[in-house]
Amino acid sequence: MTRVIGMRCRECGTDYPVQATHVCEMCFGPLDVVYDYDAIKRAISREKIAAGPPSMWRYRDLLPVEDDVPVVTLGEGFTPLVLAERLGAELGLSRLYLKNDTMNPTNSFKDRVVSVAISWARAHGFETIGCASTGNLANAVAAYSARAGLESFVFIPADLEPAKIISTSVFGPNLVAVRGNYDQVNRLCSQLVESYPWAFCNINVRPFYAEGSKTLDFETAEQLGWQVPDEVIIPIASGCQFVKHHRAWGELLDLGLAEGERQPALTGAQALGCAPVYNAWRDGTDQVMPVKPDTIAKSIAIGNPSDGTYVIRMARETGGVVEAVSEQEIVDSIKLLARTEGIFTETAGGVTIGVLAKLARAGRWKGNETIVAYVTGHGLKTADAVAGPDGTAHRFEIDPTLKSFREVVEV
16 A cells, blocks of 8 residues: 655645655645555554554555555664553642653653654664764654664764763764754754755654654553544653644544544653743743753753644644643652652653643642653753652661661561
């Protein structure tokens, strides 16, 4: 089945053939993949999905990689959907779920989008993969390029967390540390794509790369028994992931796979230290003004988000909101999640859980709604954020004797 029939500008509707490009020549709007949904509807079913591999590739009929293309995979996706009973009890939510994407091969949701991007790129003749990254994407591109036997160039801000640099370097990429923030790194890569025949995951092959985000929603729906939740909490960086979640829920409903009268409310989470989308939402405007990032949540610290305006529109359309939390709230939320559910998330996850907690304590929900929060990266990537004597552990230092234990530790 040939399911990808072209590309289309999200703004002006101009159609393009399938190619490695992401910007409309007519209006500079973003390009999206166009599918033959009639063909997909004839091919797809819950039964076919259930019979597929225990990975995100069970949803291949809704991804832009044709059936005859060998995929580049490390077993990404189909991560746990955890009923968060203890966290839910603290927040007054009886049906709170956490989509735990820390369990992916390189411990972040970026494995999903990179698996799609590199599979598409290799099938279309690319031999070198590139990306601009705040860490998680660099990890995934390096690992999946190694898996595919392709050369990779990953461009990162020079002040990135050491743990992310180490976990990227081990795969042997060409690691380029740029003295600047992510927006400056991305601008450089946008210039390089004009000069080098490389597939930059989040630039010229972005329309295909971004489609991998949808698998988070497909899995959530399947793991909920094909029921649509009431609300989903999503971290916002460029806003690209948020846009694709909106598309995914629409596809599930339109194809009759999921049961529900409407899409879930989509709610966005940002750090106050880099909150251009939240600022626009708070001010009641669709115009997102760039900011200079200043936050520990570096993996979502994009000061000039490409899809920020669409996030605001889609949050409003679905009944969601955009909220932001402080640096201290991020750290507190990382510890809260770890203490209640045994899940260690990076700072971006602290943003998501922080916004979830903030909204719950403000009375946004009655308590019996089905709420899903996307936890997109592992805490070992940003362990420094919770390092030091202020951790949640009850630490004791004793001599190696029973007497010392009894004297020091009161049980």
